[in-house]
Amino acid sequence: MEPSENADRMAAFRNKIIGLGETSHRKSYYPQLRDQIRELNQAMLALQESENKYRSLVENVNIGIIQTEPWDDGRVIQANPAFCRMLGVNDEDELLDRPAVDMYLYPEARLELLKELEREGRIKDRNVVFKVKDGSTIMCSVSLSAQYDINGNMILVDVVAEDITEKEQRSEALRQANNKLNLLSSITRHDITNQVMILEGYLYLVMERVEDPDILMLLERMKVNVKSIDRHVMFAKDYQEIGIQAPQWVDLMDTLTGAMVSIDRTLIDLHIDVMDYSVFTDPMIKKVFYNLASNVIKHSNATNLTITTEEEGNNLLVVFQDDGIGIADKKRLFKKGSSSSGYGLFLSKEILSITGIGIRETGVPGEGARFEIVFSPGQYKTSV
Numbered sequence: 001m002e003p004s005e006n007a008d009r010m011a012a013f014r015n016k017i018i019g020l021g022e023t024s025h026r027k028s029y030y031p032q033l034r035d036q037i038r039e040l041n042q043a044m045l046a047l048q049e050s051e052n053k054y055r056s057l058v059e060n061v062n063i064g065i066i067q068t069e070p071w072d073d074g075r076v077i078q079a080n081p082a083f084c085r086m087l088g089v090n091d092e093d094e095l096l097d098r099p100a101v102d103m104y105l106y107p108e109a110r111l112e113l114l115k116e117l118e119r120e121g122r123i124k125d126r127n128v129v130f131k132v133k134d135g136s137t138i139m140c141s142v143s144l145s146a147q148y149d150i151n152g153n154m155i156l157v158d159v160v161a162e163d164i165t166e167k168e169q170r171s172e173a174l175r176q177a178n179n180k181l182n183l184l185s186s187i188t189r190h191d192i193t194n195q196v197m198i199l200e201g202y203l204y205l206v207m208e209r210v211e212d213p214d215i216l217m218l219l220e221r222m223k224v225n226v227k228s229i230d231r232h233v234m235f236a237k238d239y240q241e242i243g244i245q246a247p248q249w250v251d252l253m254d255t256l257t258g259a260m261v262s263i264d265r266t267l268i269d270l271h272i273d274v275m276d277y278s279v280f281t282d283p284m285i286k287k288v289f290y291n292l293a294s295n296v297i298k299h300s301n302a303t304n305l306t307i308t309t310e311e312e313g314n315n316l317l318v319v320f321q322d323d324g325i326g327i328a329d330k331k332r333l334f335k336k337g338s339s340s341s342g343y344g345l346f347l348s349k350e351i352l353s354i355t356g357i358g359i360r361e362t363g364v365p366g367e368g369a370r371f372e373i374v375f376s377p378g379q380y381k382t383s384v
Contacts, residue, residue, distance in 0.1 A: 062082050063082055063160055063161070063162055064079075064080065064082045064083030064086050064140070064159075064160070064161035064162070064163070065078075065079070065080040065083060065158075065159070065161075066078060066079045066080070066083050066095075066100075066158075066159045066161070067079075067156055067157065067158055067159070068100040068156070068157045068159065069100070069156070069157070070114065070117075070146065070154040070155065070156065070157045071114075072101070072111060072114070073099050073101065074099070074100050074101075074157070075096075075097050075098060075099055076095045076096055076097065076098050076099075076100050076103075077096070077156070078092070078096075079092045079095045079096070080092075083095075083161060086130070086132075086138060086140070086161065086163050087103065087130060087131070087132055087133060087138075088132045088133035088134050089133050094133075102131075103130050103131060104128060104129070104130060104131070105129040105130065105131050105137050106128075106129065109128050109129070110128075113126065113128070113142075113144060114157070117144050117145075117146055117154075117157065118146075118154065121145075121146060122143075122144065122145050123142070123143060123144040123145075124143045125141050125142075125143060126141070126142050126143070126144075127139060127140070127142075127164070128140055128142055130161070138163050138165045139163075139164050139165045139168045140161040140162060140163055140164060140165075141161070141164050142159055142160065142161045142162075143159070143160045144157060144158065144159050144160075145157075145158045146158070182240060185236070185240060186237075189233050189236060189237055192229070192233050193230065193233055196226055196229055196230050196233070199226055200223065200226050200227075203219055203222060203223050203226065206219060207219050207220075207223075231343065235343045235347065238287065238347055241284060242282065242284060242347075242350055242351055242354060245282065245283045245284075247280055247281055247282050247283075247354065247355045248280070248281075248283060249278045249279070249280050249381075250278065250279060250281060250283065250285070251277075251278055252274055252276075252277040252278065252279050252309070252318070252380075253272070253274055253276065253277075255279075255285060255286055255289065256272055256274065256289055256307060257272070258286060259285075259286040259287075259288075259289035259290045259293070260272070260289070260290070260293060262290060263290070263293050263294065263297070264297070267297050268293070268296060268297050268302065268304070268305050269303060269304045269305070270293070270305050270307075271304065271305070271306045271307070272307045273306065273307070273308050274307060274308060274309040274318065275309045275382075276382060277309060277316060277380050277381065277382060278380065278381050278382075279316075279318075279357075279375055279379060279380045280355060280378070280379050280380070281352070281354075281355050281357060281379070282351050282352075282354040282355060284351045285351060285352070287348070287351060288348040288351050288352060288359075288373070289307075291344035291345065291347065291348050292320045292348065292371050293305060293320070294344065295344060295345070296320070296322045296324065296369070299324075300322050300324025300325060300326075300368070300369055301324045301325050302322035302323050302324030302325075302368065302369075303323060303324075304322065304323045305320065305321070305322045306319075306320075306321045306322075307319065307320055307321075308321070312374075314376070314377045315374050315375060315376055315377070316374075316375040316379075316380040317372045317374060317375075318372070318373040318375070319370065319371070319372050319373075320369075320370070320371040320372075320373075321363070321368060321369075321370045322368045322369050322370075323367075324368050324369060325365075325366065325368075326363050326364060326365040326366050326367055326368050326369055327361060327363060327365060327369050328365040330361055333345055333361055334346055334348075334349045334359070352373065355379065356376065356379070357373060357374065357375055357376075357379060358373070358374035358376075359371065359372070359373050359374065360372050360374065
């Protein structure tokens, strides 16, 4: 706002309060008005300072800020320099009074945003594509908020836009590189697995024809090493899949039930008694649940496995408790080792760490193993 405009506004307020011109003899009867005028001057100066700071902020940030009318053919009312640079225009005048929809590569995108804004009152971090003056396009992450009149009608739309074109291009290049690596890894694993199967078959054929105990012992060791190679290949496959899918909310009971489908119920009595929770996690958590149950069957000599939920302070515990021999040496738990259980527990911890979920073993040796998966606040909620 120009200084002359500010002075005019102050004079208008002054005259409105006094009700008389500066030369009126009656103003001497109202000395309190001088105090009101002084307070008014201070308020106007504070308002001017606030407006200057706001304009300075809007004009100097590197984030695009625009204001538009809220209807379908609404026009641009204000645009800061950063947004003008993003669209390749010289200044704000090239955008003012233009339909805001003209900036969008896909006009329907703005209409959808307006409908959602009317419902929600605010939109955060939505990707849209804007048209640049030279004919190119940019990808922007936009956040929208609305201003309303005293009757609750939307009168203005404030838009904050960040150019994420380069970020998206880098992300896409990274995705393509990962896809190529995953494809190469998949082909390599497939070829190795085929060769392992052939080698294992030849070993069986040779062992059927050999009677020398010393040679048979060597062949048995070779067979163990071949199986170890196969485990390494399978571990590489599972580890590669961690983090590929975005974390999501899953129903705890459904996920546990699905993970236990492959468990042989003739080898263990399985009891699932969990409350209605949803948890935020990598979808591979099914692998965690399966690994914990499978380890009980392979290593604990247990006859029962009970899976329950408990709340500990603000945390949710999903507890796997068996009635087996327990775990005496806990130092190597969750470390990548040469045994299948070592790989399984290490893999489980890595899967859970994607979303910051903890896992620990708190059982008493001789009284069974007790694995606790720890969900912190924000990582779980009661199912509706």
